[in-house]
Amino acid sequence: MSAKTIKKWVFWTHLIAGLIAGIFVLCMSFTGVLLTYERQIVEFSERLYDVEVSTKGDSASQTKPTDRTRISTDEVVSILQTLKPNEPHIYVRWVNREGAAIPAWAGRHSFLLHPYTGEVLREGQDVVGEFFHVVTDFHRYLSLAGDYRVIGKNITAYANLMFIFLIVSGLYLWLPKRFNLRAFKQQTLLLKTYQNSHHRNRQWHFVFGIWCLIPLFVIALTATIFHFDWANKAIYGAFGESVPAREQHEGITSLAADIVPYETLFKAAQQHASANEYEDWYSMWMEIGEHKHEARFFIDKSIGHRQELAYSLFFDTQTAEVTQVLRKQDWSLGGQAWGTARFLHTGEYFGVIGQTVAGLVSLLACVLVYTGIVLAWRRLVSEPKRLRQYD
Structure with a gap:
């Protein structure tokens, strides 16, 4: 089979896959x-929702001493237990900023608490949180719910696989007939002027496609771990490991067995962070009620949960003993690879710069879809119609 025939087959497969997905x-x-x-x-x-802290000497600080004293971790837990007494699985997030409101969760119920009085400033998500929840549901499931959610998940999963094919086949179709500097410039640089809209769309499709190729391929490839068992088996299998089984443990119905005050554990976590060069932590999450006699602290230097800038610290809630310290390097190689892939998908692995790149190439992917559909329409509809007029 000649190279010309192969390219023709790849072209039509690329076009059809693009129209479908x-x-x-x-x-x-x-x-x-x-x-x-x-x-x-x-x-x-x-x-x-941050609260302004009264400064020493203010009349307010003399009349409202509570404005200068943060509520304890135990008080936060007590508030949550009062609000949701049947939800022992609790998260408390401390932000390392004076006057910062306290995000807290009892089961799936979220609250934002006043840091000095414990007053509920917000229950549930605000407009911003709800917006991102809706967008995420559409991104993952096309906003399908209930029994139809699995359908939406499968559509996005297989569309993503087709997108990987489009990226790879697009690279093959992009390769110029002659490998010289002039040809590569024509395929990689935007022109100042275009002959017509078709010429412009074709040039945009080629140029934006090649510049976005690597990050789009990484984003699409890493998305497979959220959809397919074989992708997870492949990433762990590359290191001779099996995919970890889901933890099975007895459900916690009460926190009564926790003896050591949670505030004591929080202060111990702060000391541990300072002793391990994490004194500049941005936020510290405490999770209780997931495992019996255990409190987990997730200490994070970043907003974006960058793995290299965070670690988990586990305490026995009956003895205050540190039972485990878990950093990224403590995970198995397969676990490290999975975590890296997870944050490469959003670009967060490289911080805000990575997020920006991921967002930019996602925007350009929209341009690729638009130009691809317009070019396909011309090839399949407009051009045949024009030729029939001359028959």
Whole structure:
């Protein structure tokens, strides 16, 4: 089979796959753009609830001493237990900023608490949180719910596989006939002027496609771990490991067995962080009620949960003994690879710069879908129609 025939087959397969998956790739790409800075925007929305701290010498500080004393971790847990007495699985997130409101969860119920009085400043998500929840549901499941959610998940999963094929086949079709500097410039640089809209769309498709190739391929490839068992088996199997089984443990119905005050554990976690060069932590999460006699602290230097800037610290809630310290390097090689793939998908592995790149190439992927569909329409509809007029 000649190279010309192979390229023809690849072209038509690329075109058909693009028409089938294009609308879904557009949905995932556009929602990916909207989710680019989700963590930072949600963090900013929570900062609007920050409480101004009275300074020493103010009349307010003399009349309201509670404005200068943060409520304890035990008080936060007590408030949550009062609000949701049947929800022993609790998260408390301390932000290392004076006057920061306290995000807390009892089961799936979320609250934002006043840091000095314990007053509930917000219950549930605000408009910002709800917006990102809706966008995420559309990104993952096309907003299908209930028994139909699995259908939405499968559509996005297989559309993503087709997107990987489009990226690889697109690279093959992009290769110029002659390998010289002039040909590569024509395929990699935008022109100042175009002969017509078709010429412009074709050039955009080639140029944006090649510049986005690597990050888009990484984003699409890493997305497979959220959809397919074989992708997870492959990533762990590459290191001679099996995919970890889901933990099975007895459900916790009460926190009564926890003897050591949670505030004592929080202060111990702070001391541990300072002793391990994490004194500049940004936030510290405490989780209780997941495992019996255990409190887990997730100490994070970043907003975006960057793995290299965070670690988990486990305490026995009956003795205050540190039972485990878990950093990224303590995971298995397969676990490290999975975690890296997870954050490469959103770009967060490289911090805000990575997020920006991921958001930008997602936006350009929308342009690729648009130009691809327009070019396909011309090839399949407009051009044949024009030729028939001359028959």
